[in-house]
Amino acid sequence: MKKIILTTLLALGIVGCKTTEPLYYYGEYNSAVYSYFKSEDVSLEAQITVLQQAIEQAAAQDKDIAPGIHAHLGMLYFESGNGDRGTLHFEQEKALFPESAQYIDFLLNASNAKGV
Helix, strand or coil: CHHHHHHHHHHHHHHHCCCCCCCCECCCHHHHHHHHHHCCCCCHHHHHHHHHHHHHHHHHCCCCECCCHHHHHHHHHHHCCCHHHHHHHHHHHHHHCHHHHHHHHHHHHHHHHHCC
8 A cells, every 4th residue: 555655646746847838938038138128239130130030939839929029029129210110019019918008008109209
């Protein structure tokens, strides 16, 4: 009887150690955000490229893109002077994460007020 209980506990322990897959695909998003806020020598274009690659890799791996990536990419496009692409990514963020709609609308209204 002790062997059965010990074997069951061992099996449960092994099964319980299994890691779960992350819910979203982040790619190099964290390093891009860090570079942005640290104002390191990474150009806007390089940051845009990193985030676009993350979006493409998520699609290629059939994973959901993490919240905030489209919003950050949209912000980078606005800063680079490409308001149309910025608006496109803001709208994509709202479509994927409706809970962000109020904040994204605030950002869109602010960019429209600046005339970007």
